[in-house]
Amino acid sequence: MNILRLIDATFDNYIQSINDVKKQSRKIISNCFLSVDKIKDLLEAKGCMLYIDDAYVFLAVPEHEMFYRLYYHTTDLSMLSKSLSVIALKLPMVCTISGAEKDVDLYKPCFEQSGFTLRRRMRRFAYLRSEKNDFSGYEGNSHAVFASPNDAEEIYNILTSHFDVYTQAVPEMSKILENINKNQVSVIKKMVMPLSEESVAGLCPAERWEFVGRTPIEKKDSKIAALLYYELHGSTLHSIFEVVLEEYRGEMLNVELMAHRDEHLKNQKIKLMYGWRDMDNERLIKLGEFYAKRWGTRPGNTVIYTFFCNRTHHI
Numbered sequence: 001m002n003i004l005r006l007i008d009a010t011f012d013n014y015i016q017s018i019n020d021v022k023k024q025s026r027k028i029i030s031n032c033f034l035s036v037d038k039i040k041d042l043l044e045a046k047g048c049m050l051y052i053d054d055a056y057v058f059l060a061v062p063e064h065e066m067f068y069r070l071y072y073h074t075t076d077l078s079m080l081s082k083s084l085s086v087i088a089l090k091l092p093m094v095c096t097i098s099g100a101e102k103d104v105d106l107y108k109p110c111f112e113q114s115g116f117t118l119r120r121r122m123r124r125f126a127y128l129r130s131e132k133n134d135f136s137g138y139e140g141n142s143h144a145v146f147a148s149p150n151d152a153e154e155i156y157n158i159l160t161s162h163f164d165v166y167t168q169a170v171p172e173m174s175k176i177l178e179n180i181n182k183n184q185v186s187v188i189k190k191m192v193m194p195l196s197e198e199s200v201a202g203l204c205p206a207e208r209w210e211f212v213g214r215t216p217i218e219k220k221d222s223k224i225a226a227l228l229y230y231e232l233h234g235s236t237l238h239s240i241f242e243v244v245l246e247e248y249r250g251e252m253l254n255v256e257l258m259a260h261r262d263e264h265l266k267n268q269k270i271k272l273m274y275g276w277r278d279m280d281n282e283r284l285i286k287l288g289e290f291y292a293k294r295w296g297t298r299p300g301n302t303v304i305y306t307f308f309c310n311r312t313h314h315i
Contacts, residue, residue, distance in 0.1 A: 003053065004051045004053050004056065004058070004083060004086060004087065005051065005053060006049065006050070006051055007050050007052055008050070009043055009047075009048040009049060009050040009059070011040045011043045011044070013050060014039065014043060014050060014057070014059065017050070017057045018057050020052075020054070021054070021055060021056065021057055021073055021075060024055055024075045025075035027075060028073055028074070028075060029072075029073070029074050029075065029076075029077050030071070030072060030073045030074070031071055031072060031095065031096060031097050031098070032059070032072070032073065033098075034071075039059075042061050046061055047062055048060060048061050048062070051087060053083075055074055055076050056072065056073070056074045056076075056083050057072065057074070058071070058083070058087060059071040059072075060087075062091065063165070063172060064160075064165050064172055066091065066092070066165060066166075067091050067092045067093065067094050067165075067166060068089050068091050068092070069093075069094050069095070069096070070087075070094065070095040071095075072095075077110065080110050080114075081109075081110040081111065081113040081114040082114070083114075084110070084111065084115075084116065084309075085113070085115055088311045088312055089312060090312055091312060092166075092308065092309060092310045092312060093116075093308070093309045094119075094166050094306060094307070094308055094309075095111065095306070095307045095309075096304055096305065096307075097304070097305045097307070098302060098303065098304045098305075099302065099303070100301050100302070100303070101123075101303045104303055104304075104305050107305065107307075114309075115309050115311050116309040117307065117308055117309070118305060118306075119164075119167050119307065119308040120164065120166075120167035120168075120278060120280075120305075121279040121280055121303060121304070121305050122167075122168075122276040122277060122278055122279060122303065122304045123276065123277055123279050123299055123300065123302070123303050124274055124275070124276055124299075124300040124302040124303070125274070125275050125276070125277055125297050125299055125300065126272055126273070126297065126298050127273035127274070127275065127297050127298075128271075128272060142259050142260055143188050143189075143256060144186045144187065144226075144228075144256050144257050144259070144260035145186070145187060145188075145189075145260070146180075146183045146185065146186060146187075147180045147185040147186065147187045147227070148180065149177055149180055149181070151180070151185075151187060152173060152177050152180060154223070154224050155176055155180075155185065155187070155224065155227055155229070156171075156172075156173050156176055158243055158245075159171070159176075159229070159241055159243070162243050166306065167308075168276075169239065170241075171229070171239070176229075179229065179231060182232075183264065184230055184231060184232060185227065185228070185229050185230075186227065186228045186257050186260045186261055187224045187226065187227045188224070188225050188226040188227075188253050188256060188257065189222040189223065189225060190222060190223060190225040190248065191221070191222050192221045192222060192223055224245075225244070225245050225247075225248040225253060226242075226243065226244040226245065226248060226253040226256075226257055227241075227242070227243050228240075228241070228242050228257035228258065228260075228261055229241040229242075230261065232265070232270075235269055235270055235271045235272070236270070236271065236272045236273070236274065237272070237273040240273065240274075240275050242254060242257065275297075276304065279303065
């Protein structure tokens with residue numbers, strides 16, 4: 001095996017490097033399923049790192065200013081761990097493998113031998129659209145509205161505080177803004193009245209945090225109490241994130257959010273919704289069983305394993 005070389009992460013270099021690898025074998029093993037246009041956008045917009053040798057191409061894409069997502073193209077799986085073991089970037093590395101569980105399991109020794117740990121296993125669930133899970137006819141009062149660009153930072157903070165950015169594909173700020181502009185983020189806001197210190201003292205601890213550091217003003221303030229984020233591709237919904245803040249749970253806000261979404265999409269002829277669920281979280285497994293009975297969700301054969309490595313050095 002040759003020594004991996006770091007080269008300029010341009011689109012032309014990336015394509016040429018993959019073509020060079022293909023000359024070694026017609027069979028290419030890769031965890032990258034991004035479109036060519038998406039790869040081109042990433043290389044132009046982000047400070048990616050591109051490592052190559054005669055049999056490997058590694059593309060490291062920075063996310064959230066916290067880690068690099070690692071994509072590989074190779075002809076030789078048996079040597080993959082040796083190549084992975086010599087890569088060290090200035091931020092932690094995350095690498096995801098997807099496919100049938102029996103196939104993805106084959107990668108575990110490869111990553112573990114190269115210093116990566118298995119951080120999360122998730123299984124894809126399919127929601128077939130039917131009357132059971134269509135809330136467009138909801139008869140209650142829905143307070144959900146489309147998010148505005150001014151909500152983007154608050155939405156980002158809520159998502160990153162409720163989901164693991166390393167393993168759960170939390171969208172970055174630019175993607176959130178893009179999705180807001182497509183009317184694919186619904187929110188419910190609750191009014192918050194800033195109080196004086198004397199009034200704050202009379203609140204219970206669960207309420208008090210909202211008002212610490214605020215000054216009394218006449219105008220009411222509001223915050224996001226619940227949100228529903230999704231991406232629409234053709235007739236399928238992907239990348240679904242739903243959050244109801246703890247103090248507002250029990251108010252059926254999730255139903256209001258789904259009703260707002262389904263009313264907006266009722267003419268789109270949505271056929272499927274895809275979501276992911278942690279395979280090792282007993283509570284979520286039971287929740288999945290409940291959804292299967294209530295709304296007809298079905299576990300699929302596709303899984304995602306996310307491997308994490310904190311081996312870093314200053315570049």
